[in-house]
């Protein structure tokens with residue numbers, strides 16, 4: 389059975405269903421870009437971590453991580469801090 393546009397979107401009119409379907413396409417495209425940027429961030433972070441480890445230093449630099457956390461929390465509030473923590477975990481693993 390094929391779901392109707394209204395069933396798929398939760399809208400109660402075809403006009404609203406059209407708005408939602410179009411906006412969801414934009415969100416999917418934005419999410420693809422965000423994922424690509426996260427993968428790029430992971431690659432750049434790995435370059436830094438490798439350089440520091442190869443030089444005899446540690447993978448993690450907590451003072452820099454505080455700067456990253458503050459950057460996100462100033463822009464996005466408390467959920468920004470949680471987002472930054474997730475990004476840091478993706479980039480340097482769990483600590």
Ligand SMILES: C=C(O[C@@H]1C=C(C(=O)O)C=C[C@H]1O)C(=O)O
Pocket residue numbers: 432433434436437447448449450452453456475476479480
């Ligand atoms: C990338 C770095 O190394 C680690 C990873 C960080 C990051 O992904 O932002 C931040 C601090 C470090 O724990 C860095 O020191 O800048």
